[in-house]
Amino acid sequence: xxxxxxRLLKEKFFGKRVLVVGLGIQGGGVGxxxxxxxFGAKVKVTDLKGENELxxxxxxxxxxxxxxxxxxxxxxxxxxxxxIFKGPSVPWTLSELKEAEENGIPVEMEVSFFASLCPxxxxxxxxxxGKSTTAMMIYEVLKRKKSQVYLAGNISGxxxxxxxxxxxxxxxxxxxxSSWQLSGFHRKKLSPHIAVFTNFYPDHLNYYESLxxxxxxxxxxxxxxxxxxxxxxxxxxxxxIEKEKPQSKIFYFKNGDFPKKLRYLSGAHNLENAxxxxxxxxxxxxxxxxxxxxxxxxxxxxxxxxVVFENERxxxxxxxxxxxxxSTMKAIETFDIYPIILIIGGDSKHLPYQELADxxxxxxxxxxxxxxxxxxxxxxxxxxxxxPITRIYDNFTEVLHDAKDTVSQFxxxxxxxxxxxxxxxxxxxxxxxxxxxxxxxxxxxFGRLSLS
Numbered sequence: 001x002x003x004x005x006x007r008l009l010k011e012k013f014f015g016k017r018v019l020v021v022g023l024g025i026q027g028g029g030v031g032x033x034x035x036x037x038x039f040g041a042k043v044k045v046t047d048l049k050g051e052n053e054l055x056x057x058x059x060x061x062x063x064x065x066x067x068x069x070x071x072x073x074x075x076x077x078x079x080x081x082x083x084i085f086k087g088p089s090v091p092w093t094l095s096e097l098k099e100a101e102e103n104g105i106p107v108e109m110e111v112s113f114f115a116s117l118c119p120x121x122x123x124x125x126x127x128x129x130g131k132s133t134t135a136m137m138i139y140e141v142l143k144r145k146k147s148q149v150y151l152a153g154n155i156s157g158x159x160x161x162x163x164x165x166x167x168x169x170x171x172x173x174x175x176x177x178s179s180w181q182l183s184g185f186h187r188k189k190l191s192p193h194i195a196v197f198t199n200f201y202p203d204h205l206n207y208y209e210s211l212x213x214x215x216x217x218x219x220x221x222x223x224x225x226x227x228x229x230x231x232x233x234x235x236x237x238x239x240x241i242e243k244e245k246p247q248s249k250i251f252y253f254k255n256g257d258f259p260k261k262l263r264y265l266s267g268a269h270n271l272e273n274a275x276x277x278x279x280x281x282x283x284x285x286x287x288x289x290x291x292x293x294x295x296x297x298x299x300x301x302x303x304x305x306x307v308v309f310e311n312e313r314x315x316x317x318x319x320x321x322x323x324x325x326x327s328t329m330k331a332i333e334t335f336d337i338y339p340i341i342l343i344i345g346g347d348s349k350h351l352p353y354q355e356l357a358d359x360x361x362x363x364x365x366x367x368x369x370x371x372x373x374x375x376x377x378x379x380x381x382x383x384x385x386x387x388p389i390t391r392i393y394d395n396f397t398e399v400l401h402d403a404k405d406t407v408s409q410f411x412x413x414x415x416x417x418x419x420x421x422x423x424x425x426x427x428x429x430x431x432x433x434x435x436x437x438x439x440x441x442x443x444x445x446f447g448r449l450s451l452s
Contacts, residue, residue: 005117005164012083014040019077021097022087023047023057029087030057031159032110036085037064044081046073081105085113088154088180091207109184111153111175114161116188120171123280124153124191126182126221127198127234129327130273132301133265134198135176137277141294142172145286154178156432177221179204185220195221195248196280197233198273201326205350206423215240222246232279234272253279260296266305267334303435305331305419309446314407316442319419320435324349325356331419336362338415341403344377345369345392346422346434353377356421363387364414365406370394373422394427396441404445 018041023029029045036043043066047054050071058068069077078084078096084107086097101107115122125135131154139151150167152160153175160175167173175192177185185191200215208214222231222241225248233241235252255272257279262270274295281291300306303320310316315338319331328344342360345368353373357380360366365388366381368374374392381389388406393399403416418438428434 005119008117009039009164012039015042016082017042017044017080019043019081019084020045020087021047021073021084021094022090023049023054024087024089028110028159029085030060031162032085033061033066034064035159035161035164037066043067044069044077046070046077048072075099078105079103083108085110086184088178089207092183109181109187110161111177111181112184112188112190114152114164115175115185115190115192117164118167118173119169120148120150120167120173121194122192123172123174123194123196124177124221125174125196125198125276126177126179126218127196128201128203128324129330130198130269130276131176131178131196132321133270133304134196134273134276134280135174136301137274137295137298138196138280139174140298141277141281141286141291142174142284144294146172148172149174151176154181179214179217180207182220183217185224186217189224191220191222191224191229193225193228194230194232194280194283195225196276197221197231197237198276199234199236201324202351203324203326203349206348219244222248230283232276232283234276249283251279251283258292258295260292262295263297264299267330269330269334270300270305303432305334306435308439309442312413314404314414314416314446316416316446317418318435318438318442319417320424320431320438322419322421323423323431324351325353325421326351328419328421329356329359331417332359332363335415335417338413339364339410341365341367341406341414341416343367343369343399343403343416343418344421345374346371346420346427347425348373348376349423353421354380357381360387364410365403366390367399367402368392369399369420369427371422371426373420377421396438397445400441400445 018036020029020033033043046069073096075096078100086107125131142149148171150163150173152158227247229248231248231250235254253275255268255275257275258271303318306318308316308318322328340363342363367390370392407414424431424434
């Protein structure tokens with residue numbers, strides 16, 4: 001770590017009472033708590049989840065002196081803190097947070113705090129769909145061309161703030177950024193040096209009161225850029241961008257801009273992701289043809305239209321990261337040359353689903369997982385669709401037995417597409433846990449996973 005930065009961090013945190021609000025469903029607060037302890041902070045963690053729900057995460061912190069308030073928030077924890085770090089999904093409207101701010105206690109977020117101190121150039125990637133895949137593509141190209149490249153932000157298992165111990169002005173950091181994380185960038189009036197905006201669709205209406213505040217948080221990716229900064233943005237957003245007139249240099253992309261076929265990734269949406277990644281690395285002076293060749297050979301990320309089993313009769317696709325009706329429509333488009341047995345369901349994000357309902361006429365059967373989204377859409381489908389619909393299941397074993405029986409009815413290869421359109425919290429910790437459990441069930445019923 002740079003000596004000056006190390007001194008600054010020690011001055012900021014040594015002996016200070018730092019409250020971490022939310023360990024996070026992906027454990028993001030774990031790395032943050034550990035980092036703060038390393039710099040001498042007196043760390044307390046508060047989380048509305050109880051000890052049983054968090055026991056696996058808590059086990060990773062047993063070597064550290066940390067106090068906990070679990071299962072509730074206590075007003076005194078917030079008012080007695082010197083600094084508060086808010087988790088991404090914790091709302092700014094939380095009464096204890098608001099009162100702390102009113103009393104002059106600073107509230108930080110991990111990724112925006114990291115960005116404010118990071119000496120490296122930052123490439124930030126956001127969008128409703130495709131940000132994970134686009135960030136991965138950019139990272140993989142840069143990794144082959146530069147010596148110190150890091151991928152962080154909204155990445156499961158990665159402690160972004162801990163990178164401050166390694167990065168330098170010669171590094172490059174690629175940050176996948178959710179709208180929640182970008183809300184912290186607004187507060188610091190900070191944007192990445194290179195901003196990538198993949199697209200925008202309705203999402204997270206279980207968190208935001210409307211699309212306007214959701215889009216506003218997303219706009220932090222470019223609103224505070226300077227004249228030398230760069231914005232790579234989907235042509236879908238051209239009207240909005242031209243209204244804002246950002247200072248940065250603007251490069252637009254669309255899926256037709258990618259010049260090659262993707263070997264392992266299917267669908268127009270992945271060509272769009274590839275176009276975004278290619279447009280980004282070109283602004284860094286990387287050869288267009290060389291970068292396109294690298295991107296064309298990349299495999300997809302887990303749980304994003306991931307083919308986990310395939311033989312001559314069936315292809316099984318794990319798209320657990322699909323938590324919106326829009327993403328399920330994209331998945332259906334990708335595999336619509338086959339008969340599709342669609343597995344959907346889970347908890348609602350209060351998103352419009354009529355367009356999805358109207359697009360299901362090509363699906364051969366719908367199998368439902370339990371949850372509030374299922375409760376919302378099922379009556380609509382029963383009225384408007386002439387598609388076989390199963391009873392509602394609460395486990396993958398029964399789901400996959402039903403799907404397997406259905407496959408046997410076709411005289412051609414079929415696809416079992418798990419693309420839930422919803423969150424996972426009725427039955428699982430998060431979409432990654434859901435994806436992992438789906439793969440386990442596939443392996444048990446169909447045999448060894450044959451990953452593409």
